[in-house]
Amino acid sequence: MTDDNTQTSLNDKGRYWAGLIYPDSCPDDWKATMQMSGLQILVSPVHDKDIEDPKTGKLKKPHRHVVAMWTNTTTRRNATRFFEQFNGPKTILRVESPRGMARYLVHLDNPEKVQYLPEDVIEINGADWKKIALTDEERxxxxxxxxxxxxxxxxxxxxxxxxxxxxxxxxxxxxxxxxxxxxxxxxxxxxxxxxxxxxxxxxxxxxxxELRRKKATEQTKQRARRKKLDQSARKSRKNRRVKNQPQKSAKKQRRKNHGHRA
Structure with missing residues (x-):
């Protein structure tokens, strides 16, 4: 059984598969769908400056390259079902060199092509572009x-x-x-x-x-404490006056009585 687009067996197996998705036709929740798959996936920046015809300068349709990585080998049929969710071309590729494909996401080895930024590569479910794309010497x-x-x-x-x-x-x-x-x-x-x-x-x-606010708060507290102390002092003075008032009245009355007897 063969795929009309690839003319290869749908039972071909591989761990790494690559396909294209188009920003104008893939579902809005494509990232969430990829995350839910549990697969480690690398998605290129949008390739919107790739030239289709050097003579006319015509650009290719904006697209993203996607590399999906299975833990174990899977069939082309299964990989195709995964990529179909994103409404891209039906043709997918079995990737023989994950490093080479990861580097192609930004045209790292193709100086004649438009260069894209590695930091714009989207890494899903723990996929690590640097570990895959860069050699130990390059890092x-x-x-x-x-x-x-x-x-x-x-x-x-x-x-x-x-x-x-x-x-x-x-x-x-x-x-x-x-x-x-x-x-x-x-x-x-x-x-x-x-x-x-x-x-x-x-x-x-x-x-x-923050220092101004703390200072203002402390000043407010100090004013409140002073006010409370002033109120307490006034109350104490008032209490002393009230306490002394009967004594003064008694002395005055005694002087008055003494005058009458005289």
Missing amino acids: PEVMELLELIEEWEVHGYFELLKLCELKKPKLLPVAAKATTYCREVIWSYWQFKERNSKFKDELMERQRE
Whole structure:
């Protein structure tokens, strides 16, 4: 039994299968559906700048690449049923190289194609793009690039290339290959720095406001305590006057009586 679109057996088996979905036709809850499947899945950023015809510059229909990963091998038939939920093309591919496909999600090895950002890859149910797409050798180099950008506060891609050339020659091939990625990291670094600066300013202002509020609260409490003490003092003085009043009246009466006897 064969699939008319692929001309391959629906009973073919594999652990990794890839297909396309279109933003304008897939269900609104496609992410939730993928999460509910329990499969580890990588979904590319929207490829909306891919060129279909180099002569005319015509663009391909915006799409996403999806790589679904089963724990055990599954049939093409079963994989097809999974992808059918998203209303994409019926043709799906059995993936022989998960790393190669993961890298293709952002055209990492295709400098002639539009480059997309690795951080825009959607990772579902624990799928890890970096672990799949990057080799053990590449991962440290990517981190070194990030550290270099932060340490030297690199402002532009050309500056990064020159810095790699002078300080870290081994990073130059990586930086030269991942043009869009490096530019985005530089931009993101300065965005983060700006936000962090604003955050610190806002935090300091909140702390100052909190101190002002505490001071105002303490002053209110002090006024209340003073008022209470004043009231207590007035009441005490009043009580003493009331207590002394009968004694004064008695003395006055005795003086009066003494005058009559005289």
